[in-house]
Amino acid sequence: APACPDDLDGINTCVGLENGELPQVSEEKVSPTRVRNMKDFENQITELKKENFNLKLRIYFLEERMQQELDGPTEHVYKTNIELKVEVESLKRELQEREQLLIKASKAVESLAEGGGSEIQRVKEDAQKKVQQVEDLLTKRILLLEGDVKAAQAELEKAFAGTETEKALRLSLESKLSEMKKMHKGDLEMVLVLEEKDRLIEELKLSLKSREALIQCLEEEKSQTACLDENVSSGELRRHSAALREEKERDAEAAQMEHQKERSHFEEMIQALQKDLREKEREIATEKKNSLKRDKAIQGLTMALKSKEKEVEELNSEIKELSATFAEAKEALQKTQEGSEGSQAALTEKEALLAELRSENLTKSSENHRLRRSIKKVTQELSDLQQEKARLERDLEEARCEGSRGARTIQDLRNEVEKLCNEVNEREKAVENCYKSLLSESNNKLRGQEQVIRHLIESASPKDPLLQKFNEKDLEAVQQNRYLMTAEDLEFRSEGLITEKCSSQQSPGSKLIFSQEKEQSDYEKLIQVLQQEQDIYAQLVRSLQDSDSMDTVQAELNNIFALRKQLERDVLTYRNLQKSLAEQISEIRRREEEPFSFYSDQTSYLSICLEENSQFQVEHFSQEELKKKVSELIQLVKELYTDNQRLKKTFFDLSCEGFQGNGRLESTEQREVRSSILILARRTRTRSKLERVTRIISRMTSIWSRVKR
Structure with missing residues (x-):
């Protein structure tokens, strides 16, 4: 100190x-x-x-x-x-x-x-x-x-010591830069420049040392010349020493300035590298958050899958129990039918019933095949829609990267999206309420049918206690079928209705069999018919026990209803897009008083109307052609809106007609399938239009933001 x-x-x-x-x-x-x-x-x-x-x-x-x-x-x-x-x-x-x-x-x-x-x-x-x-x-x-x-x-020596520390820091930074060479290929030139700067600093140090040695030599010569030459004036020596000192100071100042410039350059480099590191850390943090979200979603899906598997196991166990009860009922029927005789009319009725069951089975199998084909088409379209959605999301990310000028418009769009989500949720709630009301109506209809069955059973005079036991078994089977129906969705419930109808149709046959006990001549024929019926019923039970077919039918019906909901959402989104387009077009019409803005807007919308692969340019069109292109765009939007309205109307009519009448419950599945097929056909017809309109809307939003700027 x-x-x-x-x-x-x-x-x-x-x-x-x-x-x-x-x-x-x-x-x-x-x-x-x-x-x-x-x-x-x-x-x-x-x-x-x-x-x-x-x-x-x-x-x-x-x-x-x-x-x-x-x-x-x-x-x-x-x-x-x-x-x-x-x-x-x-x-x-x-x-x-x-x-x-x-x-x-x-x-x-x-x-x-x-x-x-x-x-x-x-x-x-x-x-x-x-x-x-x-x-x-x-x-x-x-x-x-x-x-x-x-x-x-x-x-200066202290400053040079500071430069040594800075060199150490620079070496550490060079090690970091060597790790980041794959990302920054231009850093090799920077390292060469830094080495050249270090070499210049070393040369300046050597020059300073040489100047100091020269000053010492001059001082020694000065002392020697002072002893030898007394006639030399002291002013000349001082001027000489002052000139040497000035030169030394100029060199030192130049070295300091160069060192300061290098230091500022190093600091800028360090700041840029720190900025890159911060950006990389932010990207890593976002990737971690996204991975956590994905893990949570996967865990939720696995839990849901496990719960679904448990439900399937429970349903399989219940089906096995029901099959056991039906087998017991069949054994009771065989025991009760040993002493009974059937008439020719009963046999003909049974044959007619079996023929009807076979025809219904064939129609159901054909409908299942059609449903599978339609579901394949729907899955293909769903994959296409997902790809389109991914492409739109990529376009949205590119649009977000364009700048912060559209932040306000993006906020407004987000508010509109939230409103749309709220409206969609309300619509979904309304649809759920509608489905619940339809479910309650179907339950009421089922209860009415059960009451009719009970009334028929009570009206029939049982001849012996074995017949009463059979009727009790039949009622238990009906109640168990009803329990299965309440546990499944509306689509699977239609299958239960078919089986219940079959059981309800079997009871009058059994009554007819019991009512004609006196006819002993046709006993063997009745036994053969009952054996055939038992075989058919066993086939139906095996088909019910087949969990894969049930799962496929259930999945197909779920996909159909999901497509219905998705179509409703698409109708809502396209309606909102039509409203936004109408607002933008009305705003453009307001600007018709200003010719320059009118022409610029019309040319922008014309560039939207043109195809992506078209080789025409906007400058080659006149004012009438521009107006014509804009009118074509408006007409295309109107056609899309009318198609969506027509689809919505047909969907609503079909969904309402599917639940009218007590005798039409067995055809609800068919009507839903027809409505879904009709919707898919309409959707395939309008798919090209929708894709064109989505491209047009994306371009219009980008061009509208450009026009606002």
């Missing part, structure tokens, strides 16, 4: 250098003709001592501040170094003025030497004393300046 001066009273810490100059010393520029006494020299010496003390104190405070700020930025060190250089220049200027005064004094002495005498001798002695004193003062000042220069050199 620097040594503090002894006396600090009355010393200001901000002495001199307010304007880059030394304080003015109260020194009189006395003419050489007047002789200065000892008091004047003593005053000058005291003032110079004060100046020297103030300078030492300033150097002390500067060194102390530099030690405090050594770990911080080096800008303050550079500023103090510049201030010291300014001070050295001011002292050099003052030295030149003093030398001029000495020259004037020597001329005055020479002029007085012509007078001769003792006075001349005394004046010479006084002049020599003054010159000696001035030389002593100047030598002291030179020593002080040399000390300041050494301090500045020490500061």
